Amino acid sequence: MSVKVIIPSPLRAFAGKSDSAEFPAATVGEALSLLTGQFVALRKHLFTDDGKLRSFVNVYVNDEDIRYLAKENTPTKDGDIVSIIPSIAGGCR
Amino acid sequence: MAANTQTVLDKGPVTVLSNEEILRYSRHLIMPEVGMDGQLKLKNAKVLLIGTGGLGAPLGLYLTAAGVGKLGLVDFDVVDFTNLQRQVTFDSQDVGKPKTEAARARLSSLNPDIEIQTFETKLTSENALELFGDFDVIVDGTDNFPTRYLVNDACILLGKPNVYGSIFRFEGQATVFGMPDGPCYRCLYPEPPPPGLVPSCAEGGVLGVLPGIVGSIQAMETIKLILGTGDNLIGRLLLFDALGMKFRELKLRKNPDCPMCGKNRSIHKLIDYFEFCGVRGEEAPVSNLLVPEIAPRELKLRLDRGDDLYILDVREPHEFQICNLNGHLIPLGELPRRVHELDSSREIVAHCRSGKRSAEAVDFLRKAGFRKILNLKGGILAWSDEVDHSVPKY
Numbered sequence: 001m002s003v004k005v006i007i008p009s010p011l012r013a014f015a016g017k018s019d020s021a022e023f024p025a026a027t028v029g030e031a032l033s034l035l036t037g038q039f040v041a042l043r044k045h046l047f048t049d050d051g052k053l054r055s056f057v058n059v060y061v062n063d064e065d066i067r068y069l070a071k072e073n074t075p076t077k078d079g080d081i082v083s084i085i086p087s088i089a090g091g092c093r
Numbered sequence: 094m095a096a097n098t099q100t101v102l103d104k105g106p107v108t109v110l111s112n113e114e115i116l117r118y119s120r121h122l123i124m125p126e127v128g129m130d131g132q133l134k135l136k137n138a139k140v141l142l143i144g145t146g147g148l149g150a151p152l153g154l155y156l157t158a159a160g161v162g163k164l165g166l167v168d169f170d171v172v173d174f175t176n177l178q179r180q181v182t183f184d185s186q187d188v189g190k191p192k193t194e195a196a197r198a199r200l201s202s203l204n205p206d207i208e209i210q211t212f213e214t215k216l217t218s219e220n221a222l223e224l225f226g227d228f229d230v231i232v233d234g235t236d237n238f239p240t241r242y243l244v245n246d247a248c249i250l251l252g253k254p255n256v257y258g259s260i261f262r263f264e265g266q267a268t269v270f271g272m273p274d275g276p277c278y279r280c281l282y283p284e285p286p287p288p289g290l291v292p293s294c295a296e297g298g299v300l301g302v303l304p305g306i307v308g309s310i311q312a313m314e315t316i317k318l319i320l321g322t323g324d325n326l327i328g329r330l331l332l333f334d335a336l337g338m339k340f341r342e343l344k345l346r347k348n349p350d351c352p353m354c355g356k357n358r359s360i361h362k363l364i365d366y367f368e369f370c371g372v373r374g375e376e377a378p379v380s381n382l383l384v385p386e387i388a389p390r391e392l393k394l395r396l397d398r399g400d401d402l403y404i405l406d407v408r409e410p411h412e413f414q415i416c417n418l419n420g421h422l423i424p425l426g427e428l429p430r431r432v433h434e435l436d437s438s439r440e441i442v443a444h445c446r447s448g449k450r451s452a453e454a455v456d457f458l459r460k461a462g463f464r465k466i467l468n469l470k471g472g473i474l475a476w477s478d479e480v481d482h483s484v485p486k487y
Contacts, residue, residue: 010262
């Protein structure tokens with residue numbers, strides 16, 4: 001199950017400037033774990049010290065928010081797109 | 094009209110268009126989706142723009158051109174030279190003027206018939222409810238998290254739609270919050286990021302035309318709300334990637350447990366948003382790292398007298414090309430793995446653009462055991478101001 005994780009602009013600096021990465025993952029949690037395994041600097045931006053997803057970061061599978069699916073246990077299938085959507089505020093100064 | 098259109102206005106007090114208005118708006122009037130009824134809705138509409146910057150520019154221009162009867166402009170800032178790269182309501186002569194004043198002049202010249210009310214003030218928990226009260230639609234064109242939460246909460250408390258847009262570098266987001274069955278900003282982001290985690294435009298940069306696109310989308314959504322036509326971005330988060338030239342859309346659900354707009358509201362008044370966002374009264378978090386510093390003039394003195402100083406530049410390669418102090422370039426992000434290139438027996442002066450990143454570098458190196466390390470206070474910007482005006486500022 002090859003899942004594409006899209007890395008948003010504000011976090012690309014911590015992912016070696018990549019805008020996306022593909023992983024074999026059966027759930028969202030697995031995909032994010034593989035992502036932060038490959039890009040360790042991303043971990044603290046996505047997860048708290050006790051391993052919970054930060055509340056100002058939203059994760060979607062295709063166009064659905066995982067908070068309304070099964071959160072990190074949301075299953076993923078081949079070709080799914082996992083999007084990380086952090087809050088941005090620029091308007092801009 | 095499509096099934097899920099929502100209109101925010103009932104028939105207003107104005108029921109007539111002059112011959113001049115009919116001619117001005119003829120291209121609206123000949124469309125059945127607008128017509129005389131629609132144009133009158135626009136004329137009766139009162140829209141408040143929070144922020145007259147990058148997003149506020151296309152918003153002001155297009156809502157004025159469309160004939161929105163009353164436009165409120167809220168901004169306490171003055172026009173800065175660096176704004177002209179994207180804030181297209183202003184021109185070079187406006188640098189130094191209050192933004193609301195410069196915007197009023199430009200917009201009145203475009204359309205003298207609309208009423209423009211300016212509020213050259215900071216939006217706060219004390220004034221927001223009163224300010225918003227007179228308007229039908231609020232458009233969020235601000236640039237910081239505390240204000241975004243404030244605008245959201247005030248709109249929910251007053252029952253007014255909040256047309257939201259935000260940008261970062263070359264990506265944008267747009268949606269409509271605050272409609273009765275729709276989500277609010279807190280449904281999407283219950284908590285703000287800690288300060289310093291998401292850079293501002295001054296730190297991250299932005300493609301000037303990006304707020305032009307996102308602001309225009311916000312203007313379009315505002316007009317559709319007023320007209321009650323088309324499908325709105327209620328419950329839809331529009332994502333725009335300018336570099337890939339792609340639009341994507343995500344579903345935004347109303348959170349049934351949202352403390353603001355959910356069934357059991359627990360927030361009944363506006364709070365201290367700076368405290369909520371962890372920012373003590375400052376919009377751009379200033380580095381509070383205490384590191385040993387050297388002022389630009391002192392550095393110049395020491396270099397002139399021949400002191401053996403190693404200048405470490407922790408900016409990015411593209412910044413080095415703009416201007417540099419002939420330092421050794423190791424971008425901050427690469428410092429941990431390139432620290433072996435530095436000789437801890439030498440006296441090192443670290444600098445960046447404004448002194449913030451280099452303070453982090455000095456802090457990191459001191460923790461790594463470097464004892465002879467100083468931060469150039471104010472960075473290369475201060476060097477340009479105090480030592481060598483020929484060094485360009487950016």
